[in-house]
Amino acid sequence: MEIRIKIGNRAVGGFESSISVSNAEYRIAHACFACRKSWKLSEDSAAICPQCAGEAHHMGRSFKAPKRTDEEQWKKVEKLWRAGFRFPTNTGWYEVAPYPERLREVDEFISQNPDHPFRVKNQPSPRT
Template identity: 40%
Template sequence: MNEEKSRRMELRRQTGTREVAKLELHLKHRGPEYLIAFACFNCQKSFKKPAPDKHVKYKCNECRLPLYMMGRNFTAPRKGNSKQWKKVQWLYAYGFRFLGSGLHDGAELPKKLSDLKSFLSENPNHPLRVADIDEFMLKELLANEK
């Protein structure tokens, strides 16, 4: 019986009726690979948005001011916690972004706004300090501090 089956299979192969069509995968693009946290320091809100192109500038849904890209590991403070939002804004102004897996060799980020100045002076080469200092935001923060 096995010989008969093998003979029939060979005939099918010769006539072309035994060819198996190659499987073609049609993968549909289902959106961005991941979303990135953006912050509005004015409204004290965080939004998850797709990674932007160079020309895309996101704006806050409420105040229409620019959103700042914080990184994938950013956890926003509670809306009413102004001191924590101010600390996050200072960190942003000094070039800190919440990128990577969250694991790094640098010192832990400060928990309180009062610890921020000593942290910044002690950690000039922190692994999360990946961007240039935002001079404009820094001037605004210093002006509001007085």
């Protein structure tokens, strides 16, 4: 390695980062319920579905979209979103009630968790 350094084949220097923490652009998962697709968009970008130009809904940083063909799971996710539930990163909230696995469990979950920490306050009543 010393020979490489001497002849210039090995660059040695300080660490330079092109990432600025204070100016970091976070990408947040957004979903279009009509297209059943999800994209990570910057917080400042317009929340418009690139596919159908409809509304892309802010889901949270830890949202994992179901398969496009899984209509039941997309209906479940939409119902939770309309009730004010989001998908933030779950650090420090270890004793939080987990989201339901099936669509048929959503109504009971919503009624039993009015003060869930991942629920956005002052949401309109959910559509069914």
